[in-house]
Amino acid sequence: MTETPAPPPQAPQAAPAANGSTGQIRGTGLCIVLAIVTFGIYSLFWFYKTHDEMKKHSGQGIGGGLALVLALFVGIVMPYLTSNEVGGLRERAGQEQKVSLTTGLWYFPGMLILVGPLVWFVKTNGALNDYWRSQGVQ
Template sequence: MTVQRRSIGLCIVLSIVTCGFYSLYWLYCMAEDVNLVTARPNAPSGGLVLLLTIVTCNIYGLYWLYRAGDDLDRQRMNQGQQQGYLGVLYLLLAIFGFSIISYALLQSEINEYAAA
């Protein structure tokens, strides 16, 4: 199984048009893709991330965004690229109500690992 490249603009439009329901599917897909990219043992599946995010009224979703950014930073470092503060950026954007921007930035980072 490989990481699938997704159109960020289309994901944003579908999230808005479906009143956020597509963003739940998008979260599931991103969680699965981050697990593929980072190969982290004991990482929660996309379904578990989605379930915990819904049950905790997005508190777990905030934690997961931070963790996903941190994991992708480590992946960058392992490949010899410059490490940033993606986890902090995603978390702060989401806390201030810009979760969709966090999702777009995260998807952009995931797309870097997608098969051409």
């Protein structure tokens, strides 16, 4: 009897989309400028949209509505939650996490060195944008 060779290993596949939708790539510099010009109101929009897009794409996460409520009432948790969700989204797709719950430490207590929140945003938004590009978003 001859043995049948095992099939070759397959590359990791993207996590199945909950409804096939993908998110939008948002320029990091533009987002920072909009947050400053709008006195932080754009930040609320950013949290809502990014969490809404991740939830629609993967079917996992807190979603936009809850993200907005948390950002309004206990905003300090959002950097931790957002980085954790972006990292999880990437990991489920077989990609390097790049950001995680601990990335939120750049925001707080990182705000004590003033540039911490900027570092957090550049890392988190960059990781999310890289993920959307890997899904074919231009």
